[in-house]
Amino acid sequence: xxxxxxxxxxxxxxxDKLVAIPTETVYGLAGNALHEEAVSKIYTVKNRPVFxxxxxxxxxxxxxxxxxxxxxxxxxxxxxxxxxxxxxLILEKANHVPDIVTAGSSFVGLRVPNHPLTLELLKNLEFxxxxxxxxPSGYISPTSPKxxxxxxxxxxxYILDGGPCQIGVESTIVxxxxxxxxxxxxxxxxxxxxxxxxxxxxxxxxNTENPDAPGxxxxxxxxxxxxxxxxxxxxxIEYQTKSIGIIAFRNxxxxxxxxxxxxxxxxxNLEEAARNLYKGMRYxxxxxxxxxxxxxxxxxxxGRAINDRLMRAAA
Ligand code: TXA
Ligand code: MG
Numbered sequence: 134x135x136x137x138x139x140x141x142x143x144x145x146x147x148x149d150k151l152v153a154i155p156t157e158t159v160y161g162l163a164g165n166a167l168h169e170e171a172v173s174k175i176y177t178v179k180n181r182p183v184f185x186x187x188x189x190x191x192x193x194x195x196x197x198x199x200x201x202x203x204x205x206x207x208x209x210x211x212x213x214x215x216x217x218x219x220x221x222l223i224l225e226k227a228n229h230v231p232d233i234v235t236a237g238s239s240f241v242g243l244r245v246p247n248h249p250l251t252l253e254l255l256k257n258l259e260f261x262x263x264x265x266x267x268x269p270s271g272y273i274s275p276t277s278p279k280x281x282x283x284x285x286x287x288x289x290x291y292i293l294d295g296g297p298c299q300i301g302v303e304s305t306i307v308x309x310x311x312x313x314x315x316x317x318x319x320x321x322x323x324x325x326x327x328x329x330x331x332x333x334x335x336x337x338x339x340n341t342e343n344p345d346a347p348g349x350x351x352x353x354x355x356x357x358x359x360x361x362x363x364x365x366x367x368x369x370i371e372y373q374t375k376s377i378g379i380i381a382f383r384n385x386x387x388x389x390x391x392x393x394x395x396x397x398x399x400x401x402n403l404e405e406a407a408r409n410l411y412k413g414m415r416y417x418x419x420x421x422x423x424x425x426x427x428x429x430x431x432x433x434x435x436g437r438a439i440n441d442r443l444m445r446a447a448a
Contacts, residue, residue: 134290135278135282135294136291136294137250138291138293139293140257142254142291142293146163149174151163151174152293153291154248154254154262155248155250155293155294156190156246156264156298157217157299158246158300158302158320158321159266162175162266164262165258165262165263166190166230166234167230167231175265176233178289179267186238186241187263189244190246190262191245196245197243200226200227200241202224203225207309216244217247218321219244219303219304219305219320219322220305221242221243221306221318221320223243223307224241224243226238226239242306251295267285268280268285271355273355273356274302274303278292278294297408300407301411302320302411302435302442304322305320305321305322305438315335316335317337317338318338323433325434354445354446356418356446358417360424361426361447362427362428362447365381365386368426375422377423377424378395378417379395380397380425382397382398382401383396383397383400393420393422397410397439403430403435403436403439406435406436407438410439427446429443
């Protein structure tokens with residue numbers, strides 16, 4: 134069921150049921166983070182590997198303090214500046230945060246999402262919400278209630294309708310280890326903005342055998358058809374025998390039907406491009422094309438998060 138009833142959403146969550154929640158980045162699949170029963174449902178519904186931890190969503194910066202050992206000063210600076218907003222901080226967890234949320238790690242991810250409905254919902258709850266993106270594991274994140282409904286609707290109690298997501302790519306993840314700040318995922322807050330506040334950070338977004346952000350395995354955010362990133366003019370020649378879908382930054386390609394092309398932002402605006410990215414990928418995935426071709430965006434600001442997702446979709 135889809136609706137805007139915060140009280141109903143709260144009742145379901147208090148009964149350990151799952152509710153999809155709107156955030157500024159993508160929709161989340163939420164459950165009571167302090168109840169193992171609710172959290173284990175999240176893993177089941179998403180078909181998510183149990184080694185991949187979940188982010189805690191909180192209603193305020195003050196609420197964050199009870200779920201971590203401490204918030205170092207520069208992390209406080211980031212929280213003060215960016216919460217509510219698309220920043221996830223990974224800090225040493227407090228003992229009472231269940232292991233199932235952190236997949237056994239002694240670190241926990243926290244964020245205060247910037248969406249009025251979800252902030253209001255969190256105020257009505259006495260517990261934080263564990264919430265990964267509300268998509269089947271490995272697929273494209275949802276940026277509208279309908280995206281959630283299409284894939285997970287039958288398995289969750291309620292979808293809280295907060296409209297289309299305003300940012301459209303996931304939060305930037307920053308892990309704090311001692312004095313070091315590691316970027317585990319490029320996202321809705323550009324790295325440049327983080328560095329302008331706290332100085333240089335380390336990029337740590339690559340996949341390894343034992344990844345620090347297990348959700349950042351190389352192949353991710355992927356549509357169900359083959360996906361190739363490169364120079365569009367060259368790629369359309371290379372794949373001319375196939376039916377092609379296109380993701381272009383500013384301009385559609387001549388010679389390909391417009392209804393099979395997604396232009397992310399005609400004016401070259403990276404924020405607009407981020408908002409259109411996942412919707413566009415999902416749309417092309419419904420067309421039954423044989424291959425999707427995409428070009429990279431300028432590598433700064435939100436362009437870095439968009440490029441990261443395009444590369445992962447292609448991996
Ligand atoms: O914007 C977002 O962050 C969205 C909305 C719903 O808040 N959530 C989201 O969650 O993208 P998810 O689960 O799809 O991605 C979270 C990422 C995963 O790659 C996970 O491995 C990593 O965060 N993560 C979560 N907790 C972690 C921890 N304790 N240590 C390391 N990585 C962690
Ligand atoms: Mg996800």
